[in-house]
Amino acid sequence: MKFFFLTVMMSGLAMAGNNDLSHRPKSFSTRAGKAVFADFTEAQYTISYDMNTKLATAHAEIDLTVVEDGLIVFDSVQDPTMIKLDGAIVTATAQKTPNNETTVRVLDASAAAGSHKLSVDVPLKELVEFTADGVKSAFWTSDLDERNFMERYLPASFEYDQVKMSFDITFVGAKTTQVIYTNGIVKEKGRNAYTISYPKHFNASSIFFHTVPQGQTNEIKASYRSIDGRDIPVTIYSSKSLWSGAGGLDRFKTKSFEVFNELEKDYGAWPHEQLIIYNAGMGGMEYCGATMTDYSAVGHEMFHSYFARGVMPANGNSGWLDEALASWRDNAYPRSESLSGSSSMSSHPYYTRITDDAAYSFGARFMSYLDGKLASKGGLKPFMRYMVDKRIFSPLFVEEFAKEMSTQTGISVEADFKKYTYGGQATPQKSVNSRRAAGIHRKMSLKELRNLL
């Protein structure tokens, strides 16, 4: 009977095509039992900014499924003040994964295979600044340091896991209207109260969220006519405290339209509902149809709406793919016949969550080499277009990317991936400074990010 049940359950998963469960990391042993990664199906966040107490809090109601009995794994950098599993108070322990790659939170109470409800309360502390007018807050992310996706702010799952997310936000006691820049659908449901719903393919690195009191930003709105006939809303904005005048935003608009034209020609219609550009004057980070960037990185970051936040990495060891492709594009897609050296971009310890910096330099050269290898098939770009058509919004491993390339082109590349991206001894922190020299994705400290709020 148990066997029968398991068979039914597994075939049900296969029928649902559950990409989340098939990409979850394997369970690992802890002193308290087996830690198991879940499939979050829905997460509703109730977020409150209280102007009187100058405190912000978040409450998460998460529906999830586990396919093996064990201790459910999630993450939140802030210590939760309350956790409930199916209505009963539980605790969780922050602990290292088996090779010390990263830290996650593991529930102390075991859950049976099946569906559960996880409730978590956390204080909202990072990138929250109460001012005389209201509050500035953002959920900006990075893939270059540990635990810098949504988990830096809210209880969250991991990159492999796509979750239907919504925010229920109240600005308690706000005297000024708050402006919200986000890549979800915002509805005003009352005075100082909003709901935001995000597409169900979003994961912990997808959401762009930034709120400021009205009057503190300059913005321009535009509309780009996509090749598929849609009018894509474009919002470009900057902070008045950083930039005087809005003149510079027109330059961003011109640039973004050029890049839209280029990318739609190469990879098809813009895969998102909108484009939001925050002119931060530095750094650069990509979200689904949104970016915080400086002028020079607009093309790089918009490219990431196809590769990174379109064709998505499922883990740290596949995170280099999109940076290598983006850097190859930045270099104007050079082709080469040979490649010297190697890297360990694909072979960091199993639970690694961050991206290897070699992506920007050696990774880009590896793409040039693949372009040469696939020259008889028109090079690498037709395959990239194929991946956007076939694998958009379903997080993948580097092994799947290589296998797709071999299958689609008829030219075997798996040995090349092995030779050039699984070489040597890797450590998660290994780094070359090419990216920082180029100014793209420069590691920004929380202090720097606070200045951009």
Ligand SMILES: [Zn+2]
């Ligand atoms: Zn990038």
